[in-house]
Amino acid sequence: MNGDRAIETLREALRFSPENIPLRRHLAETLLGQGRPDLSEVEFREALAMAPEDLHLKLGLASSFHQQGKNNLATVILEDVTQAPGAPPRAFVLLARLLFQAGEVAEAVQQYRKGVDADPTVSDREFADRLGIRDSRSDEPGESPEEMSDEVVEGKVRSTWSDPAGEFEAEVERPTLKFADVGGMETLKEEIRIKIIHPLNHPELYRAYGKTIGGGILLYGPPGCGKTYLARATAGEIAASFLAVGINDVLEMWIGNSERNLHALFEQARSNAPCVLFFDEVDALAASRTDLKTSGGRQLINQFLSELDGVENSNEGVLVLAATNAPWHLDPAFRRPGRFDRILFVPPPDQSARASILRLLCRGKPIQDLDYDHLAKKTENLSGADLRAVVELAVEAKLREAMKSGIPKPLVTKDLLAAAGTVRPSTREWFSTARNHALYSNQGGIYDDILKYLKIS
Numbered sequence: 001m002n003g004d005r006a007i008e009t010l011r012e013a014l015r016f017s018p019e020n021i022p023l024r025r026h027l028a029e030t031l032l033g034q035g036r037p038d039l040s041e042v043e044f045r046e047a048l049a050m051a052p053e054d055l056h057l058k059l060g061l062a063s064s065f066h067q068q069g070k071n072n073l074a075t076v077i078l079e080d081v082t083q084a085p086g087a088p089p090r091a092f093v094l095l096a097r098l099l100f101q102a103g104e105v106a107e108a109v110q111q112y113r114k115g116v117d118a119d120p121t122v123s124d125r126e127f128a129d130r131l132g133i134r135d136s137r138s139d140e141p142g143e144s145p146e147e148m149s150d151e152v153v154e155g156k157v158r159s160t161w162s163d164p165a166g167e168f169e170a171e172v173e174r175p176t177l178k179f180a181d182v183g184g185m186e187t188l189k190e191e192i193r194i195k196i197i198h199p200l201n202h203p204e205l206y207r208a209y210g211k212t213i214g215g216g217i218l219l220y221g222p223p224g225c226g227k228t229y230l231a232r233a234t235a236g237e238i239a240a241s242f243l244a245v246g247i248n249d250v251l252e253m254w255i256g257n258s259e260r261n262l263h264a265l266f267e268q269a270r271s272n273a274p275c276v277l278f279f280d281e282v283d284a285l286a287a288s289r290t291d292l293k294t295s296g297g298r299q300l301i302n303q304f305l306s307e308l309d310g311v312e313n314s315n316e317g318v319l320v321l322a323a324t325n326a327p328w329h330l331d332p333a334f335r336r337p338g339r340f341d342r343i344l345f346v347p348p349p350d351q352s353a354r355a356s357i358l359r360l361l362c363r364g365k366p367i368q369d370l371d372y373d374h375l376a377k378k379t380e381n382l383s384g385a386d387l388r389a390v391v392e393l394a395v396e397a398k399l400r401e402a403m404k405s406g407i408p409k410p411l412v413t414k415d416l417l418a419a420a421g422t423v424r425p426s427t428r429e430w431f432s433t434a435r436n437h438a439l440y441s442n443q444g445g446i447y448d449d450i451l452k453y454l455k456i457s
Contacts, residue, residue, distance in 0.1 A: 006030055008400050021047050021054070028060055037067035038224075038389045042423070055081050059091045068385070070223050071098055071281065072326060073429065082111065089119035093127075100131065101247045102284050103258075103300070109133060130252075172243060172272055175236035182226065182233045183360050183384070184353020188344055192217065192234055195342055196319045200238050200274055213274075216308060216320040216339050218282070220327040221346035222430035224385030227323035228280055230346070234321065235276040243269055243277050247284040250300075259303040266307040266318070273317030282322035283329040301331055308339045325430065327446075328437045335446070345449035348383045348427050351376045357384050358416070361391045368410035375416050381425040393419035 010027040017023060028043035044061040051057060058081050065074035078095040081087050092115030099108035109131050116123045179189050199206045199213040206213060219227040228244075235242035243265065250261045262285075269277040279285065286304055306312075308320065322340060324330065334340050349357055355376040362370060379387060394415040402408040435454060438447035 004396070004399060005403075007034075007396065008403065011396075012400075019050060021051050021057075025057060025060065028064070032060065032064055032067065035067070036392070037064040038385055038426070039392065040064040041068070041426075042389075045424075055084055055087055055091070059088050059094070062091070062094065066094065066098070068223065069281065070325075071101065071284075074098060075102075082114075089115040089122045091115070092118070093122050093124065096131070097127065100127075101251065101281075103247075103251055103287075105131070105251075172241050172268070172275075173232075173235070174239075175232045175242050177229070177233045177236040179233050179237050181360065182230055183356030183358075184349045185226065185230060185346070188219075188230065188346060191342060191344055192230075196234060196276075197238055200240075200317075212315075213317055215341065216322070217342045217344060218327065218330075218334070218340035219321065219323045219344050219346050220325070222348065222383060222427040222434075223325050224383035224426055225346050225348055226384045227346050228278070229384070231276065231278040231321045231323065234319070235278075238274060238276075240319070241269075241272040241275040243272070243275060245277065245279045247281055250285055258300050262300065262303050262307060266315075267313070269318045270313055270315065274319065275317065276319045276321060279320070279322040281324060283324045283326045286322075286331055286334050287329050301333075305333055305339065308334075328441060343446060345453070347449075347453050348381060348425070349387075351380075354379050354382065354387060357387050358391070361388055362411065365391075365395065366408065366410040368412050370411065370416070371413045374413060375420070378417055379420050381427060382420070382423065383425070383427050386423050386426055389423050390416060390419045393422060 007027065007030060010023065010030065013023055014020065014027065024043055024047040028040045028047065031037075031040035031043060041061065041064040044057055044064055048054065048057050048061060058077050062074040062077040062081070065071070065077070075095065075098045078091055078098065081091045082095055092111045096108040096112035096115065099105075099111060112128065112131060112133065182189070195215055195217055199211065203213055219230065221227065232242060232244075234240075245265055249265065250258055252258050252261060265277065269275040286301055308315070320340075327343070335343060351373075355372040358370075358372050358375055358379075379390065382390070394411055397415060397419065398409060398411060431450075431454065434447070434450050435456070438450040438454075439456070442448065442451075
């Protein structure tokens with residue numbers, strides 16, 4: 001509650017001084033610190049509209065993008081910031097994290113050292129260990145050192161790489177989320193039912209036609225539209241194990257370890273079948289080999305393709321889902337039948353889906369006579385994440401009223417309409433990029449769904 005009061009106080013102050021940039025920056029940083037990056041993004045953008053060259057505001061916006069998983073946007077901003085004189089040292093460290101996630105380990109080491117050399121207080125010992133830096137000036141990345149030991153990173157056991165037989169495991173989940181908890185996306189749900197759910201429920205029928213149980217589906221589209229949520233609901237729908245794989249779970253700086261991690265993850269999925277193996281931001285692990293500068297990246301992709309094909313071990317019962325915001329960066333080999341042979345576009349929710357999402361988001365909150373259909377009409381182009389921001393803003397406004405009057409009141413339609421008027425669609429930047437790929441790099445009609453959504457014939 002103290003955090004809500006602080007935000008309420010800052011917003012109230014900004015009503016009297018809307019052009020106070022330090023105050024708006026403080027509000028944005030407070031929201032970011034409370035894990036509300038979508039709302040933080042709005043405030044950083046407002047501040048940057050008044051001070052477009054402020055490096056600290058740009059860093060803040062990049063941080064909010066990073067927390068939302070919009071890593072490509074964050075990288076673009078940070079590359080600009082770190083080239084400017086007087087760049088904040090923290091910008092170099094954040095850029096190093098993004099480069100490390102993208103597999104550019106040597107460049108990540110270089111950027112990290114720039115930041116720490118400028119300000120030692122921004123150092124991160126755990127991250128430095130993962131980069132292979134024992135101090136700020138020694139140990140270039142190379143082959144695996146024998147003295148590395150087991151460590152726990154974000155609750156996941158990492159291998160003892162001095163032991164080639166060391167075991168690497170990710171956390172196995174048992175999601176309770178179901179399709180009924182996912183608003184809209186009916187066409188996508190039906191595709192997943194045909195590819196994944198029906199084969200598990202009717203294995204004898206599928207085997208009669210020579211169809212194996214398993215396979216891969218690639219979900220692509222703008223951020224914040226529910227790709228990860230849908231993947232988790234898929235596992236819950238079939239009561240399957242769920243392994244969510246982030247790029248940090250796979251990428252290692254030591255030669256050969258990334259491939260070993262990837263193999264271990266597939267082995268873990270096979271031993272827990274039926275299992276949904278979900279790769280988020282898969283383009284970081286499966287980038288086009290023609291764009292890669294190092295042979296290490298190409299070897300990882302070859303390993304990924306081999307695991308998908310089940311060359312050494314059967315993938316029966318392993319259901320591979322992957323999500324990306326940038327399918328055009330994916331190596332074409334992943335689209336071959338038998339790998340990610342279903343490529344599904346996840347667009348922003350349509351009107352009926354927006355109404356369903358708003359119902360889910362308002363569930364358990366005090367409401368009165370909400371006209372969901374009218375709200376859905378007035379929130380065109382908003383993603384699921386944008387709609388969550390709308391509800392959060394409306395709730396915050398109600399809390400401010402309740403603190404003044406001492407009487408809590410339910411949410412009504414006009415509250416959500418007022419909040420919706422302040423939220424800008426976060427999908428516009430993605431579609432401006434996707435449109436160019438759909439028009440000029442649409443081999444085989446892979447991006448026809450984007451053109452259809454944009455109503456471009």
